[in-house]
Amino acid sequence: MMNNWLEKPxxxxxxxxxxxxxxxxxVAFDENVSEEDVGIDSIxxxxxxxxxxxxxxxxxxxxxxxxxxSGVPETAKVTLQGSVSLVTSTxxxxxxxxxxDLEGLGTxxxxxxxxxxxxxxxxxxxxxxxxxxxxxxxxxxxxxxxxIDVLNRDLIAAGYEVGNVYADPETVTVTSSKSIVDxxxxxxxxxxxxxxxxxFTTDDVPVKVYxxxxxxxxxxxxxxxxxxxxxxxxxxxxxxxxLETTNELAxxxxxxxxxxxxxxxxxxxAESYLDNLKELKTKPIDLSEIEESGTIEVELDLPQEVRKxxxxxxxxxxxxxxTEERVMENIPVSIEGQPEDGSVSFVTPFSGAxxxxxxxxxxxxxxxxxxDIPLEVVLDNQSPGEYxxxxxxxxxxxxxxxxxxxLAIEExxxxxxx
Numbered sequence: 001m002m003n004n005w006l007e008k009p010x011x012x013x014x015x016x017x018x019x020x021x022x023x024x025x026x027v028a029f030d031e032n033v034s035e036e037d038v039g040i041d042s043i044x045x046x047x048x049x050x051x052x053x054x055x056x057x058x059x060x061x062x063x064x065x066x067x068x069x070s071g072v073p074e075t076a077k078v079t080l081q082g083s084v085s086l087v088t089s090t091x092x093x094x095x096x097x098x099x100x101d102l103e104g105l106g107t108x109x110x111x112x113x114x115x116x117x118x119x120x121x122x123x124x125x126x127x128x129x130x131x132x133x134x135x136x137x138x139x140x141x142x143x144x145x146x147x148i149d150v151l152n153r154d155l156i157a158a159g160y161e162v163g164n165v166y167a168d169p170e171t172v173t174v175t176s177s178k179s180i181v182d183x184x185x186x187x188x189x190x191x192x193x194x195x196x197x198x199x200f201t202t203d204d205v206p207v208k209v210y211x212x213x214x215x216x217x218x219x220x221x222x223x224x225x226x227x228x229x230x231x232x233x234x235x236x237x238x239x240x241x242x243l244e245t246t247n248e249l250a251x252x253x254x255x256x257x258x259x260x261x262x263x264x265x266x267x268x269x270a271e272s273y274l275d276n277l278k279e280l281k282t283k284p285i286d287l288s289e290i291e292e293s294g295t296i297e298v299e300l301d302l303p304q305e306v307r308k309x310x311x312x313x314x315x316x317x318x319x320x321x322x323t324e325e326r327v328m329e330n331i332p333v334s335i336e337g338q339p340e341d342g343s344v345s346f347v348t349p350f351s352g353a354x355x356x357x358x359x360x361x362x363x364x365x366x367x368x369x370x371x372d373i374p375l376e377v378v379l380d381n382q383s384p385g386e387y388x389x390x391x392x393x394x395x396x397x398x399x400x401x402x403x404x405x406x407l408a409i410e411e412x413x414x415x416x417x418x
Contacts, residue, residue, distance in 0.1 A: 049087045052079045062102040068177040071134035082123040137177035147188040155194040159268030159308035163231035176219035185212045191228045201229040237274040238264045246284035252323045254361045261315040268308040293319045328356045337379040347413035355408040364402040388413045
C-alpha cells in the first residue's frame with residue numbers, strides 16, 4: 001500500500017521540493033552569506049556577527065639570523081565579520097597568523113602591508129594598521145665584559161666593606177642591528193649590598209645595556225641574566241687608647257690617678273687606613289665637672305674613616321683628693337746669731353716651740369715631719385737685753401709649692417743676758 005502512495009504524482013512533487021529546500025540551506029551555511037544578502041538565512045533567522053581581536057601577535061617573515069627589523073608592532077587589531085558560528089570559532093581558536101612579509105627586501109626603510117593567513121574565505125577580515133613603515137638592518141653581535149654596579153655601599157652593615165665582585169659568566173653577547181651595537185657604551189648588572197654582613201651570591205641578575213647618554217638599549221642579550229658574587233670583608237685592628245682631658249679641676253681638688261679600665265679597642269675600617277692607625281683618643285674629659293672620685297664612661301673620638309669600634313665607650317677610673325689641714329704641734333724654734341758671751345733664753349710664756357698648721361693635698365702633707373719645717377729666730381749678736389723677733393722658717397721651695405704654712409705664734413721674745 002505504501003508503494004501505491006509513493007507512486008502518486010503529488011507526493012513525488014512534495015518530496016522533491018523538500019529535498020531542494022534542504023540542499024539550499026546546506027549550501028547557504030557553507031558559503032556564510034553576508035548580512036546584506038537576502039536568502040534562505042533570512043528566511044530561517046540566521047544572523048551575521050562582527051568581532052574584533054585587539055592583541056593578535058604580528059610575525060615577521062625574514063631571515064632573522066641575518067637581519068634585524070624595527071617598526072613592526074608587536075600586536076595588531078583584527079576584525080572578523082561573518083556568520084556567528086564561523087566568527088565565534090575563529091576568534092576562540094585563533095588558529096590564524098598576522099604577519100609582515102619582508103622576504104626579498106633589502107636593508108633600508110620600507111612600507112609594507114600587514115597580512116594574514118589561516119582565515120576562512122567566507123569571513124571578511126580587517127587588520128589595523130593596514131600597513132607599517134619598517135626598517136631592515138644587518139644584524140650584528142658582539143661580546144662584552146660585564147660591569148657590576150654595587151648599590152648602597154653606604155648601607156652595608158657597620159664595620160664591613162665590599163671586596164671583590166664578580167659575575168658568572170663574566171661576558172655576554174649582545175645582538176642587535178649594527179647601528180644599535182655601535183651605540184653600546186657599557187653592559188652592566190646591579191647588585192644591592194644593603195645590610196650585608198657576609199659574602200653572598202645573587203642568582204639571575206638582569207643584564208642591562210646602555211649608550212653614552214645612559215639610555216637603556218633594547219637588544220638581545222645572551223645570557224640575559226648572570227649570577228653575581230660579592231665578597232664582603234670585615235677588616236679590623238686592635239689599637240691602644242690615649243686619654244684626653246680639657247679645662248681644670250676646682251682649686252680644692254687634685255687628680256691622684258686617672259686610669260682607663262679598657263686599654264685597647266678593636267677598630268673596623270678600610271685596610272689602607274688601618275695600616276697607618278697607631279691609636280685612638282677618647283673624647284676630652286672635662287675636669288671642671290669632676291667633684292669626687294669615681295668612674296666615668298667616655299666616648300671615643302672616632303675619625304671619619306672608622307666605620308665601627310668595639311667597645312664604643314670606655315670607662316675611666318678617676319681618683320681625686322681635696323685639700324686638708326693638719327696641725328703639727330711643738331715644732332722647735334732655734335736661735336741663730338747668739339752672742340759669744342752671755343746667755344739667751346725665751347721669755348715666758350713662750351716655751352721655744354710652736355704649733356704649725358699646714359694646708360695641702362693629703363699626698364703632699366701626710367709625709368711631712370718636724371725636720372721638714374725648720375723654725376728660727378735670728379739675734380744677730382745683739383747686746384744684752386730683751387728682744388721680740390719674728391719666727392722665720394727655712395722650708396724648701398719644693399714643699400712650699402704645694403703646702404701652705406701658718407704659725408700659731410709669729411714672734412718670740414728673747415732675753416739676752418751678759
